[in-house]
Amino acid sequence: MGQPDVSKQDGAKQQQSGIGVLDKTVAVLHAVADSPCALGDLCARTGLPRATAHRLAVGLEVHRMVRRDAEGRWHPGSALAELAGGSVDPLLDAASVILPELRDITGESVQLYRREGVIRVCVSVAEPPSGLRDTVPVGARLPMTAGSGAKVLAAWADAHTQQAVLADAVFGERTLLEVRRRGWAQSVAEREPGVSSVSAPVRDAAGNVVAAVSVSGPVDRIGRRPGSRWATDLLDAASSLQDHL
Secondary structure (H helix, E strand, O other): OOOOOOOOOOOOOOOOOOOOOHHHHHHHHHHHOOOEEEEHHHHHHHHEEEEEEHHHHHHHOOOOOEEOOOOOOEEEEEHHHHHHHHOOOOHHHHHHHHHHHHHHHHHHHEEEEEOOEEEEEEEEOOOOOOOOOOOOOOOOOEEOOOOOHHHHHOOOOOOOHHHHHHHHOOOOHHHHHHHHHHHHEEOOOOOOOOOEEEEEEEOOOOOEEEEEEEEEEHHHHHHHOOOHHHHHHHHHHHHHHHOOO
């Protein structure tokens, strides 16, 4: 039998299984776990050809094993923490406290979304105890083509993701420029008829947008300009979430 390939990755040598695609995939995960990396960094750390490294990283992104930030760099994905069985996620830990506080201030439904490719995933919610609500369950996967949360995540996404989103979105590039300028987004009856929402970006310690926090509710109750009503409270909540990161 021939000898397994030896990884070209810089740093500690990794044990090889002899299953080529598996060893290469694990090399990508180790490279990303070491520190955020763009495609060039990924190739340098793994020794993989550019096309192979990109194909594996994109595949891992689909399965949420890695994720990309606004600058296109890969990070460890949320599925790794889920598989680890109870690993602490500082964002979700903070959201369990801050989202209920924002719900109590606004009296409306509050959600936290993360972007996975061109999909946004609801990862935490706080619902008012009674009355008409905009209920989005944890785990709900929504398109990035409508809604204030989608606008926020798209506004700070990499150029490739923005182009993919804008191809089918109800908003355009000028809207994303405005979102970046003022620091929040709003929508009226975009994702769902009769629902208004306002969203703000949540940043990590390096300033990268990693999530969007949203307040949503019936148009008849929160109006057609929800940003003028809740943007300040929303930005305060986003800042509190960032402090925990």
